[in-house]
Amino acid sequence: MAFTFLVEDGTGLVATANSYVAVVVADDLISTNIHGETAWDALSFSDKERTLVWATRILDYQTRWFGFKTVDASPLRWPRTGVVDRDGILLDANAIPQQLQFATAEMARFYAKEDRTLDRDQDGLESLTADVVELVFRKNYKLPRVPEIMTYLIQGLGAITSGKPRFVNIIR
DSSP states (O other): OOOOOOBOOSSSOOTTOOBSSOHHHHHHHHHTOTTTHHHHHTSOHHHHHHHHHHHHHHHHHHEEESSEESSTTOSSSOSEESOBOTTSOBOOTTSOOHHHHHHHHHHHHHHHHOOTTSOOGGGGOOOEEETTEEEOOOTTOOOOSSOTHHHHHTTTTEEEOOSOOOOOOOOO
């Protein structure tokens, strides 16, 4: 199956959209972080597209977005209506906010270094003793799948969830 990269344009009508930000925009946003370019720059254009799709997917899966989807049939969870940004400004219901584009680019930069969605054996390490060196990990500790900075980057747009399934009855 051929991979197609398609950026959501804010209409929600693109049935195959799979990213909130274009590679050239992500390149520009990431270039402003002096510490962030190395792993991202090493990726090919195609790998950057794939990483942006993955970042978009993880953000959609791990975030409880505020407001409501503008187009129910849209494959992504944006565009949305009824969302007020961190400054209290009502966002355009037919646009992908720059704040979300930046968050998606930063998430992609994070995943360009390492795929934190995978379970790692060393996360379960409870104790290690080697001569005079001893390492003890906290019980049930796992590396975060979403960097802590994302909480601030999406502030006003939604809230990062723990990823643990919760069952809620919704009545409309």
